[in-house]
Amino acid sequence: MEEVFVEDGAREDDQLLPAFNDDHGGVIVELKEPMEPDNFHSRLKASLFQWKLQGKKGVWIKIPIGLANLVETAVKEGFGYHHAEPDYLMLVTWIPVIDSTIPANATHRVGIGAIIVNDKRELLVVQEKNGRLKGKGIWKIPTGVIDQGEDIFAGAIREVKEETGVDTEFVELLAFRQMHKVFFGKSELLFLCMLRPLSFEIQKQDLEIEAAQWMPLEEYAAQPFTQKHSLYKYINDLCVAKLEGSYTGFTPRPITSCFNDSISYLYVNKQDLTRRVLSPN
Amino acid sequence: MEEVFVEDGAREDDQLLPAFNDDHGGVIVELKEPMEPDNFHSRLKASLFQWKLQGKKGVWIKIPIGLANLVETAVKEGFGYHHAEPDYLMLVTWIPVIDSTIPANATHRVGIGAIIVNDKRELLVVQEKNGRLKGKGIWKIPTGVIDQGEDIFAGAIREVKEETGVDTEFVELLAFRQMHKVFFGKSELLFLCMLRPLSFEIQKQDLEIEAAQWMPLEEYAAQPFTQKHSLYKYINDLCVAKLEGSYTGFTPRPITSCFNDSISYLYVNKQDLTRRVLSPN
Numbered sequence: 001m002e003e004v005f006v007e008d009g010a011r012e013d014d015q016l017l018p019a020f021n022d023d024h025g026g027v028i029v030e031l032k033e034p035m036e037p038d039n040f041h042s043r044l045k046a047s048l049f050q051w052k053l054q055g056k057k058g059v060w061i062k063i064p065i066g067l068a069n070l071v072e073t074a075v076k077e078g079f080g081y082h083h084a085e086p087d088y089l090m091l092v093t094w095i096p097v098i099d100s101t102i103p104a105n106a107t108h109r110v111g112i113g114a115i116i117v118n119d120k121r122e123l124l125v126v127q128e129k130n131g132r133l134k135g136k137g138i139w140k141i142p143t144g145v146i147d148q149g150e151d152i153f154a155g156a157i158r159e160v161k162e163e164t165g166v167d168t169e170f171v172e173l174l175a176f177r178q179m180h181k182v183f184f185g186k187s188e189l190l191f192l193c194m195l196r197p198l199s200f201e202i203q204k205q206d207l208e209i210e211a212a213q214w215m216p217l218e219e220y221a222a223q224p225f226t227q228k229h230s231l232y233k234y235i236n237d238l239c240v241a242k243l244e245g246s247y248t249g250f251t252p253r254p255i256t257s258c259f260n261d262s263i264s265y266l267y268v269n270k271q272d273l274t275r276r277v278l279s280p281n
Numbered sequence: 282m283e284e285v286f287v288e289d290g291a292r293e294d295d296q297l298l299p300a301f302n303d304d305h306g307g308v309i310v311e312l313k314e315p316m317e318p319d320n321f322h323s324r325l326k327a328s329l330f331q332w333k334l335q336g337k338k339g340v341w342i343k344i345p346i347g348l349a350n351l352v353e354t355a356v357k358e359g360f361g362y363h364h365a366e367p368d369y370l371m372l373v374t375w376i377p378v379i380d381s382t383i384p385a386n387a388t389h390r391v392g393i394g395a396i397i398v399n400d401k402r403e404l405l406v407v408q409e410k411n412g413r414l415k416g417k418g419i420w421k422i423p424t425g426v427i428d429q430g431e432d433i434f435a436g437a438i439r440e441v442k443e444e445t446g447v448d449t450e451f452v453e454l455l456a457f458r459q460m461h462k463v464f465f466g467k468s469e470l471l472f473l474c475m476l477r478p479l480s481f482e483i484q485k486q487d488l489e490i491e492a493a494q495w496m497p498l499e500e501y502a503a504q505p506f507t508q509k510h511s512l513y514k515y516i517n518d519l520c521v522a523k524l525e526g527s528y529t530g531f532t533p534r535p536i537t538s539c540f541n542d543s544i545s546y547l548y549v550n551k552q553d554l555t556r557r558v559l560s561p562n
Binding site: 076083087101229264265 | 304305306346349350352353356357361362363364365366367368369370371382384385386387388389390391411412413426427428429430432433455456457458459460461462464465466467468470488489510511512515518519522527528529530531536537538543545546547548549550553554556
């Protein structure tokens with residue numbers, strides 16, 4: 001990003017805000033130094049006029065939480081909120097009259113449900129201390145939310161270790177559920193992952209977990225709640241199908257981007273793709 | 282949610298803020314009426330003291346954008362930003378000394394890539410007006426970001442219609458990619474969906490699409506960019522495998538929640554699950 005039009009010679013109250021061009025015909029202002037709201041106001045107005053003349057589209061202002069006294073000024077100048085993280089608030093406005101192409105905020109959190117069976121056909125299950133199942137005596141697979149920037153398979157392994165103390169390795173992603181209005185109007189993607197246990201001793205985490213155990217799969221399936229709740233029933237069906245070797249899910253394969261050197265993961269039905277490549281037809 | 286401890290008899294500056302209990306031992310304040318920052322400050326301080334005595338954990342304050350003048354006060358009292366949407370900012374603080382279980386903000390946006398082949402083995406492809414591939418002459422499958430609350434299969438059908446004018450129906454989800462740091466440090470899940478065309482005439486959208494056409498699959502595969510970029514190569518492999526009938530992805534099946542009547546979708550390898558249920562072993 002190249003920095004544009006900082007005018008050092010201008011009078012202080014006419015100074016423009018330092019801004020960077022983005023890849024989409026807009027500009028980004030990242031406020032860092034404290035300033036008086038009045039000073040910010042005059043600089044913002046002068047800058048907006050300039051950007052309008054230059055045909056800029058989206059204008060982004062990132063305000064760190066330490067400069068919360070400047071938020072009101074930006075809002076009064078027509079900026080809306082775009083998103084916030086613990087340490088900053090991002091505001092945006094769209095200059096042209098034509099359709100805005102401001103990208104959407106993040107819409108989903110990503111959860112994992114871990115299906116782990118030992119060689120006695122016992123499923124690793126927990127009872128939770130909080131949430132809707134609290135105090136109901138229902139045994140469920142360990143679930144959790146993956147961290148910002150965390151890969152699904154890594155998050156599954158981490159959550160199981162944290163909640164139950166059991167070490168695992170990733171086998172396959174068996175299914176996923178998309179559900180809306182799960183928190184603050186946002187959606188959730190819950191990925192059901194089969195993991196292979198590498199250790200068996202349970203050390204439950206006290207903050208969130210009431211109890212944890214290895215439970216015969218038949219017992220899990222026989223819980224009235226499992227019978228009634230279709231996701232729990234599917235978990236049992238998927239588990240049995242996978243143990244019988246009659247089900248194939250998705251496996252992560254590393255892929256590189258053409259734009260940088262970072263590695264991401266494509267989850268595919270590897271068995272079907274490999275079979276195809278190996279067989280001559 | 283039950284409303285708690287609004288004390289009408291208290292002096293104005295000692296009044297507590299109206300708050301609702303959440304399901305996790307915390308309280309939620311939704312500001313609606315304008316008030317002076319000083320008045321808000323004294324009420325917030327009195328309320329925080331009360332909540333501390335009551336053993337409350339997380340305290341949430343939702344401030345509509347019209348009351349942006351109150352943001353600074355909440356920050357000065359120790360609140361951090363949690364998330365923001367165009368019309369409000371959510372702040373949160375954690376009262377107890379022990380580990381916070383404040384849920385994470387949304388971390389992912391969800392994109393779709395649409396793989397659509399007609400009966401001449403031609404792939405529906407576009408060139409984009411913006412972004413990194415702008416002006417490079419590269420043909421790619423239509424992609425887009427799904428809307429808040431939109432199902433993946435519905436978003437795929439909508440994006441294809443918007444970008445190319447082609448009507449489609451959902452066939453199967455072939456694979457997905459998880460990629461980090463795609464926008465504002467957030468991650469993206471890109472779902473590759475195979476759709477069946479129901480109409481064939483192309484009417485491209487002008488805002489984002491430079492050109493659109495049905496392109497012989499071999500031509501798509503032969504683009505140097507397809508050869509170089511592993512995701513593009515996978516798209517070709519998946520497409521060919523699917524056309525040959527040698528690949529099975531995931532299909533959405535409706536499931537109901539035990540907590541309410543809403544329907545969500547579980548994406549599974551339906552073929553494998555059905556085969557298992559039908560066969561006696």
